[in-house]
């Protein structure tokens with residue numbers, strides 16, 4: 001009986017699929033042609049509803065950038081960005097790039113021990129849910145250290161330069177002001193995410209909005 005029902009259900013689903021009434025179960029690419037699901041995609045979308053898969057994903061090619069690490073593609077772009085900023089008289093330094101699953105886990109666990117889980121969740125992503133694990137995110141700072149990892153970074157030379165020019169190098173400000181209900185993070189003007197020049201030039205707010213994804217304010 002069960003078998004017959006499931007066969008019937010499958011037949012009906014197949015018919016609906018053929019008639020275009022429902023979408024196929026697995027969509028490899030978005031309507032805009034990007035792969036936002038694979039951990040190794042330059043356009044992967046990671047948020048509190050979208051953990052990295054596999055959990056302990058490690059980028060294939062990590063490159064050193066002044067004591068930090070990024071995926072090769074992002075590292076090249078970052079170096080060009082920093083060089084251009086310097087030419088414009090702005091000294092941008094890398095503060096935190098790639099973090100492995102276990103590094104993120106220790107960071108998160110240390111916050112949980114100190115402040116409890118609720119507060120820890122506002123301070124660091126849980127392991128598997130951090131963009132830093134993709135090797136495509138870099139927290140930047142001013143060489144002077146002023147407003148490091150604080151909202152006032154936006155009004156510093158590095159913050160202003162990045163907001164105006166990051167997209168030309170393939171980076172977006174991943175957690176813009178006023179989008180906490182969508183991204184799950186307060187304004188982080190220092191957190192740059194490499195997505196490639198093409199996509200960076202198209203995203204005006206968040207990746208969630210651009211790809212028409214559900215808002216991810218909290219973990220499920």
Ligand SMILES: [Zn+2]
Nearest residue numbers: 137138139191
């Ligand atoms: Zn960050």
